[in-house]
Amino acid sequence: MIPLRIQVEGATREDPFVVRLSGATADTTISGLWDALLVHSEDEKCAYQTRHGELRLSGIRSSDLAGDVLLVDPTRKVGHRLLRAESPHNAFLVTERCDQICTMCSQPPKRYHVDLFPLFQQAAVLAPKGMTIGITGGEPMLFKDQVFELLRRTLAARPDLSFHVLTNAQHFDETDVGILRELSNGKVLWGVPLYARESSLHDAIVRKPGAFDKLMNSLGVLARGGALIELRTVVLKTNAPALESLAEYVSVQLPFISKWAIMQLENIGFGRMNWDKLFFDNSECFAPIGAAIDVARGRGVNVALYNFPLCTVPESYRAFAAPSISDWKQRYLRECDGCVSRKDCGGFFTWYPEARGFSRLGLEQIEA
Amino acid sequence: MKIWPLRFRELGPSRVLFADDAGGYFVSDPAFLQRYVDSALSDTDRKFLYEHGHAFNRVGDLQHTSFTWRWTARQSAREKIAYVILVPTLRCNLTCTYCQVSRAAENAKGYDWDTDTLEAVLGFLDRLETDEIKVEFQGGEPLLRSDLLRRVRDHCRKRFSRSEFVVCTNLQRLGPDEIGFLDAVDTYTSTSLDGGLLHHERYRTRNRALTEEFFENLDTVVQRFGQRVSALPTVDIDDPPEIETLVTAFESYGFSSIYLRPVNYHGFARRRRAQRDDLSRWNAFYDEFIDFLIDRNFQTGHVMEEFYLSLCLRRMLQPGHDGHVDLRNPSLPASDYVLIDFDGRLYPSDEARMLSRIGQIDLSIGTAHDGIDQEAIAARVPSAFNNFDPDCIHCPYQPFCGTDPIDDVSRYRRVDIPRQDTWFCGRQLAVFDKAMSLIYSSDERVLYSLRKWAGLATWPNSLAPEHHDTSAHTS
Numbered sequence: 001m002i003p004l005r006i007q008v009e010g011a012t013r014e015d016p017f018v019v020r021l022s023g024a025t026a027d028t029t030i031s032g033l034w035d036a037l038l039v040h041s042e043d044e045k046c047a048y049q050t051r052h053g054e055l056r057l058s059g060i061r062s063s064d065l066a067g068d069v070l071l072v073d074p075t076r077k078v079g080h081r082l083l084r085a086e087s088p089h090n091a092f093l094v095t096e097r098c099d100q101i102c103t104m105c106s107q108p109p110k111r112y113h114v115d116l117f118p119l120f121q122q123a124a125v126l127a128p129k130g131m132t133i134g135i136t137g138g139e140p141m142l143f144k145d146q147v148f149e150l151l152r153r154t155l156a157a158r159p160d161l162s163f164h165v166l167t168n169a170q171h172f173d174e175t176d177v178g179i180l181r182e183l184s185n186g187k188v189l190w191g192v193p194l195y196a197r198e199s200s201l202h203d204a205i206v207r208k209p210g211a212f213d214k215l216m217n218s219l220g221v222l223a224r225g226g227a228l229i230e231l232r233t234v235v236l237k238t239n240a241p242a243l244e245s246l247a248e249y250v251s252v253q254l255p256f257i258s259k260w261a262i263m264q265l266e267n268i269g270f271g272r273m274n275w276d277k278l279f280f281d282n283s284e285c286f287a288p289i290g291a292a293i294d295v296a297r298g299r300g301v302n303v304a305l306y307n308f309p310l311c312t313v314p315e316s317y318r319a320f321a322a323p324s325i326s327d328w329k330q331r332y333l334r335e336c337d338g339c340v341s342r343k344d345c346g347g348f349f350t351w352y353p354e355a356r357g358f359s360r361l362g363l364e365q366i367e368a
Numbered sequence: 369m370k371i372w373p374l375r376f377r378e379l380g381p382s383r384v385l386f387a388d389d390a391g392g393y394f395v396s397d398p399a400f401l402q403r404y405v406d407s408a409l410s411d412t413d414r415k416f417l418y419e420h421g422h423a424f425n426r427v428g429d430l431q432h433t434s435f436t437w438r439w440t441a442r443q444s445a446r447e448k449i450a451y452v453i454l455v456p457t458l459r460c461n462l463t464c465t466y467c468q469v470s471r472a473a474e475n476a477k478g479y480d481w482d483t484d485t486l487e488a489v490l491g492f493l494d495r496l497e498t499d500e501i502k503v504e505f506q507g508g509e510p511l512l513r514s515d516l517l518r519r520v521r522d523h524c525r526k527r528f529s530r531s532e533f534v535v536c537t538n539l540q541r542l543g544p545d546e547i548g549f550l551d552a553v554d555t556y557t558s559t560s561l562d563g564g565l566l567h568h569e570r571y572r573t574r575n576r577a578l579t580e581e582f583f584e585n586l587d588t589v590v591q592r593f594g595q596r597v598s599a600l601p602t603v604d605i606d607d608p609p610e611i612e613t614l615v616t617a618f619e620s621y622g623f624s625s626i627y628l629r630p631v632n633y634h635g636f637a638r639r640r641r642a643q644r645d646d647l648s649r650w651n652a653f654y655d656e657f658i659d660f661l662i663d664r665n666f667q668t669g670h671v672m673e674e675f676y677l678s679l680c681l682r683r684m685l686q687p688g689h690d691g692h693v694d695l696r697n698p699s700l701p702a703s704d705y706v707l708i709d710f711d712g713r714l715y716p717s718d719e720a721r722m723l724s725r726i727g728q729i730d731l732s733i734g735t736a737h738d739g740i741d742q743e744a745i746a747a748r749v750p751s752a753f754n755n756f757d758p759d760c761i762h763c764p765y766q767p768f769c770g771t772d773p774i775d776d777v778s779r780y781r782r783v784d785i786p787r788q789d790t791w792f793c794g795r796q797l798a799v800f801d802k803a804m805s806l807i808y809s810s811d812e813r814v815l816y817s818l819r820k821w822a823g824l825a826t827w828p829n830s831l832a833p834e835h836h837d838t839s840a841h842t843s
Contacts, residue, residue: 220429244828
């Protein structure tokens with residue numbers, strides 16, 4: 001697994017701060033206030049000179065950290081790799097609070113909240129060129145003003161960056177159309193979950209009465225603001241039979257979305273707790289998903305399958321399966337050894353339960 | 369609840385097609401039509417209309433927003449010019465029977481770009497706002513001037529971040545120089561193939577040696593350039609090609625798409641011919657061709673499409689298919705492409721240059737040297753829209769359709785005659801009726817082709833929405 005937290009010692013201040021790690025000891029091209037210059041590197045120990053003292057990092061090679069943006073927490077002696085320069089999967093977890101309790105949530109909400117927006121703001125500006133930064137939670141838009149401000153200020157300073165904000169879209173109203181239009185130059189993609197077209201079924205899945213109506217209102221606001229929208233639907237035992245009907249709804253009432261991601265369940269958080277009740281084994285029955293894909297594509301909606309191992313998808317739909325699982329929580333199984341399609345496949349979540357997962361797995365193997 | 373206006377058209381006994389301004393369609397029955405015009409819709413009617421996007425509750429609700437989005441997505445937006453048709457020479461080494469005004473004799477003088485015109489064309493390309501360009505070389509036979517083609521291509525490769533070239537050639541002369549030009553990954557070959565050998569010879573080469581030369585050259589380019597080669601037939605409805613022979617010829621070269629284009633005679637060529645309405649014969653031929661394809665696809669499993677039908681089907685099912693310049697609305701002149709003729713004049717289309725060439729009317733819109741004449745463009749804008757045409761506003765196919773004022777002028781010398789009396793409308797109605805009958809078909813052979821043409825694994829029922837409320841009371 002890729003280490004996301006690193007042991008850090010030597011900071012001369014107590015409050016958390018952000019630094020960008022340089023790539024080589026001889027690298028003098030960077031000398032900003034926020035840059036950490038590599039002064040020593042040996043195996044899995046390295047040292048960086050910063051304005052908050054000489055930081056000593058252990059457990060990782062400096063070559064793996066070049067260009068990373070680190071959030072240092074001196075009291076815990078920990079550095080969080082907020083932005084990993086070599087990875088396409090980077091996100092700011094801006095809060096763990098949420099106003100929905102979705103049955104499949106991979107990151108169940110917590111009450112406690114620490115406001116780190118100023119540090120995220122600093123980190124974003126230090127991001128490598130062209131990076132897409134995720135904004136996730138919890139529900140980030142519980143702190144709507146701060147998120148809008150983070151997006152607005154970062155993109156003003158760094159127009160090369162993009163954002164992918166995951167939100168339950170319970171909190172947009174007509175007054176947000178202006179700022180959304182200001183941000184509507186293709187740099188912010190709003191990932192919004194919708195589980196069914198029947199409000200009762202959707203509300204039951206997110207366990208919040210009235211959520212569907214609020215969501216529809218918010219989607220209208222996002223559309224009028226010219227926002228890029230990635231609609232996200234996790235397939236569950238509970239909503240799979242209603243998926244084709246949802247596809248019709250999406251094509252008629254949500255034609256303005258940029259993409260519809262149909263997603264497989266992640267076995268963590270509430271998803272693990274409710275796995276047996278929720279997991280829909282598409283390797284046994286793909287029909288409702290296939291029907292939904294055909295309806296959506298027939299109407300010109302752009303569809304993708306996220307978190308579906310290629311071998312669980314019938315051949316005629318495999319082209320829609322994106323390798324979507326983030327590198328730090330991805331693994332391959334024994335069945336994947338020698339698989340012809342491994343390089344195009346997202347594989348499995350680290351916490352995928354082999355005993356309770358897909359009943360059919362594995363494609364043709366490469367000849368030894 | 370407010371219902372968006374519905375247009376309707378009888379499709380068959382007890383079957384009525386309805387569609388709204390955003391292109392949302394469904395089939396119902398005369399009883400529903402009666403309830404609709406009487407403002408006596410049943411609860412079931414109203415529920416159907418609301419759930420299928422034909423109604424909303426208040427301005428600004430999701431249903432209202434999505435309808436306005438769907439309506440907007442069906443308007444062809446003006447873009448930067450990024451597609452240029454160039455005619456470096458009008459001279460040609462063939463004398464096809466249906467080619468009337470877009471050629472000059474191979475040894476004629478004064479029908480090629482001179483140095484000034486070439487410089488003006490390159491200057492015009494330099495001044496375009498786009499960073500990506502597609503250039504189509506037309507003629508005459510453009511490969512007679514491969515030297516000019518090279519000058520343009522070299523220039524574009526430097527000037528634009530992405531450039532693509534299509535050479536529309538008769539493939540009669542294919543020496544090392546011509547092959548050398550076509551042999552590049554950014555260069556595509558487009559040629560004419562009218563059917564089998566005999567038919568092709570009767571209309572195009574008129575000489576066995578030339579015919580054989582053409583087919584040999586076609587073999588060569590297909591073998592060497594594969595997918596970078598395409599062909600299309602020109603069909604004279606007075607003597608259409610034998611359908612099976614045409615399809616077999618296309619398939620034998622690996623083409624999976626045929627675009628049936630009716631030839632439109634201009635000027636002298638038209639005057640020579642008896643003036644008679646050949647629309648119904650064209651539509652009958654087209655219908656027979658589609659049915660043949662559907663049967664053949666089902667029997668052989670080798671799928672062939674007719675390009676224009678596929679385009680119309682896509683435009684009915686989905687918004688946003690405005691790439692084909694002959695079928696879109698509004699059809700604004702010089703909106704995203706322009707033609708530069710052998711004399712440096714700019715035209716909004718190939719038809720427009722032909723029409724101007726016979727001297728009936730000047731449809732040019734500027735010159736390569738001076739650029740686009742915005743006043744000439746403005747004068748054409750009103751006829752570019754079908755949204756407000758007094759006939760089109762009653763037609764359920766309006767959102768999928770386009771306008772073709774140039775064709776109207778060429779046939780009727782004016783643009784303001786009743787739509788349903790025009791060739792354009794008559795052809796479109798027939799194609800859309802045909803497409804609708806396929807969409808609503810339950811014939812397994814039809815569904816097989818529809819799935820293949822659309823690239824879908826199944827053909828969902830919801831693409832053919834039906835509404836019948838048998839319990840509703842009708843006065």
